[in-house]
Amino acid sequence: MREVEVKALLIDPIQNSPVLLLKDQQTEKVVPVWIGQPEATAIAMQLQHKEFPRPLTHDLLRTVLKIMNGELDMVVIDSIQDSTYYATLFVRDKEGQVHEIDARPSDSIAMALRTGSPIYVSDEVFEASAIDLPDGEEGQSPVERKKFQSFVEDQMHISDFKRFIQ
Amino acid sequence: MREVEVKALLIDPIQNSPVLLLKDQQTEKVVPVWIGQPEATAIAMQLQHKEFPRPLTHDLLRTVLKIMNGELDMVVIDSIQDSTYYATLFVRDKEGQVHEIDARPSDSIAMALRTGSPIYVSDEVFEASAIDLPDGEEGQSPVERKKFQSFVEDQMHISDFKRFIQ
Numbered sequence: 001m002r003e004v005e006v007k008a009l010l011i012d013p014i015q016n017s018p019v020l021l022l023k024d025q026q027t028e029k030v031v032p033v034w035i036g037q038p039e040a041t042a043i044a045m046q047l048q049h050k051e052f053p054r055p056l057t058h059d060l061l062r063t064v065l066k067i068m069n070g071e072l073d074m075v076v077i078d079s080i081q082d083s084t085y086y087a088t089l090f091v092r093d094k095e096g097q098v099h100e101i102d103a104r105p106s107d108s109i110a111m112a113l114r115t116g117s118p119i120y121v122s123d124e125v126f127e128a129s130a131i132d133l134p135d136g137e138e139g140q141s142p143v144e145r146k147k148f149q150s151f152v153e154d155q156m157h158i159s160d161f162k163r164f165i166q
Numbered sequence: 167m168r169e170v171e172v173k174a175l176l177i178d179p180i181q182n183s184p185v186l187l188l189k190d191q192q193t194e195k196v197v198p199v200w201i202g203q204p205e206a207t208a209i210a211m212q213l214q215h216k217e218f219p220r221p222l223t224h225d226l227l228r229t230v231l232k233i234m235n236g237e238l239d240m241v242v243i244d245s246i247q248d249s250t251y252y253a254t255l256f257v258r259d260k261e262g263q264v265h266e267i268d269a270r271p272s273d274s275i276a277m278a279l280r281t282g283s284p285i286y287v288s289d290e291v292f293e294a295s296a297i298d299l300p301d302g303e304e305g306q307s308p309v310e311r312k313k314f315q316s317f318v319e320d321q322m323h324i325s326d327f328k329r330f331i332q
Contacts (some may be wrong), residue, residue, distance in 0.1 A: 055268060059263075067257060068236050069234075070230070101226065104221065
């Protein structure tokens with residue numbers, strides 16, 4: 001399992017869908033995760049430290065968790081099935097019991113950013129989908145470069161990206 | 167305070183925004199509440215008893231509440247300020263203490279539909295925004311009819327409505 005951080009939130013112009021780049025803290029590799037527009041907004045607001053005049057759904061979720069004396073220990077993006085990523089929220093109740101809750105990666109990350117909880121990617125997901133950082137091509141092996149180029153060419157036109165956050 | 171039910175979820179073609187019609191249980195009047203697209207999707211899924219393959223954000227919120235042994239006693243749409251509706255979730259923790267949580271009406275209703283909790287509208291909101299049901303024009307007073315027509319002409323082109331739910 002590897003701890004990751006949200007490196008960027010981009011728009012994939014081909015699929016016209018937001019994509020999160022989760023960077024491994026130990027290497028220069030990133031795991032791209034495609035997410036929905038509402039969750040992208042919730043994540044962008046938090047990354048930019050912007051506050052909406054009214055609580056967004058994830059703000060409400062954070063408040064409910066806090067009022068019930070719950071804590072989000074961590075979130076784990078743990079598997080991929082048919083191109084869908086699965087994640088788990090590890091929620092600790094006031095008695096100290098930890099509950100594992102099935103969730104989408106987007107909701108998990110929107111929550112982890114709000115509670116300051118660590119984000120992990122399982123080895124399975126990392127091995128299946130990690131690529132080198134788009135800007136860090138130096139020192140790549142030919143295989144890695146090919147994988148990156150394929151990713152760029154097939155999925156994203158990086159020059160067209162509208163970067164919300166660097 | 168009046169208990170209401172979700173009568174319809176419509177699209178306002180002028181503002182291109184979803185609008186919920188909340189019907190007073192005691193009369194034929196409805197309170198229209200404009201909401202965002204993601205929350206409309208969350209409400210429509212629940213009204214149509216459709217289940218998404220993965221949990222939506224409100225499903226996650228319901229699961230967190232359940233795991234923490236919390237209950238949603240009721241939601242109240244309690245005020246309007248500058249055309250913005252405010253709502254409160256009344257959440258009971260496992261010790262029986264009730265917490266009032268500030269929320270948007272859309273999130274409140276998406277949650278109430280999932281937990282089977284009653285939805286109330288304050289007298290203030292009802293008096294400020296209730297109109298007669300679009301299809302129930304018979305027996306209206308001239309004042310009521312004028313108010314309804316103004317609503318229809320200014321805000322919604324009812325003939326153009328795409329009805330998700332009747």
